[in-house]
Amino acid sequence: xxxxxxxxxxxxxxxxxxxxxxxxxxxxxxxxxxxxxxxxxxxxxxxxxxxxxxxxxxxxxxxxxxxxxxxxxxxxxxxxxxxxxxxxxxxxxxxxxxxxxxxxxxxxxxxxxxxxxxxxxxxxxxxxxxxxxxxxxxxxxxxxxxxxxxxxxxxxxxxxxxxxxxxxxxxxxxxx
Ligand code: UDP
Ligand code: MG
Numbered sequence: 210x211x212x213x214x215x216x217x218x219x220x221x222x223x224x225x226x227x228x229x230x231x232x233x234x235x236x237x238x239x240x241x242x243x244x245x246x247x248x249x250x251x252x253x254x255x256x257x258x259x260x261x262x263x264x265x266x267x268x269x270x271x272x273x274x275x276x277x278x279x280x281x282x283x284x285x286x287x288x289x290x291x292x293x294x295x296x297x298x299x300x301x302x303x304x305x306x307x308x309x310x311x312x313x314x315x316x317x318x319x320x321x322x323x324x325x326x327x328x329x330x331x332x333x334x335x336x337x338x339x340x341x342x343x344x345x346x347x348x349x350x351x352x353x354x355x356x357x358x359x360x361x362x363x364x365x366x367x368x369x370x371x372x373x374x375x376x377x378x379x380x381x382x383x384x385x
Contacts, residue, residue, distance in 0.1 A: 223253075224298045225343035225366065227332035230288035231323075233257075238291050241318055241331055244304055245295050249383045254294035254344070254372040260286050267365065268343065277327065284327060294344045294372055301333045344372065 228241050265285045306317025313320035323329045334340035345367045
């Protein structure tokens with residue numbers, strides 16, 4: 210199957226960006242999404258959502274043994290969140306900055322816009338595997354490869370049909 214073959218030849222990643230309840234409450238949705246847009250990442254899915262407890266627990270299940278886990282679940286389910294599907298995991302983590310906003314570099318989202326770890330305004334997938342788990346999308350051919358295709362798998366946060374597939378007009382001006 211040709212798209213699978215092409216996908217195995219190029220580095221393909223999805224990341225999952227979440228503006229957390231404090232980011233929504235503080236009116237930072239546009240500011241945070243704007244930073245990913247300006248960087249040149251492609252927005253493939255966006256929704257405003259009230260996160261149920263079960264979903265928050267599944268999302269953060271690796272942190273279940275941590276002392277801050279109960280307050281983390283309370284925090285994430287305390288208000289609406291905005292989910293965003295974009296590309297490139299490690300680069301998005303750099304834009305977001307360190308988990309503790311006091312250690313995050315100026316210029317990063319957390320470095321510029323947050324003070325405390327428990328109110329650090331944004332989430333981003335920490336690996337391509339988790340990007341796949343969290344977006345439900347397992348891969349897409351970069352826009353510069355015109356033979357484009359995406360594969361859906363069981364989605365943690367996005368349902369079938371909630372992610373778009375499109376080619377930004379600026380793609381050839383971002384990627385040579
Ligand atoms: N967190 C917390 N206290 C801590 C560590 C983490 O409240 O000591 C929260 C914080 O909101 C963080 C989230 O748990 O963003 C997930 O932790 P992780 O280590 O995965 O950090 P991230 O990947 O978000 O930088
Ligand atoms: Mg994490």
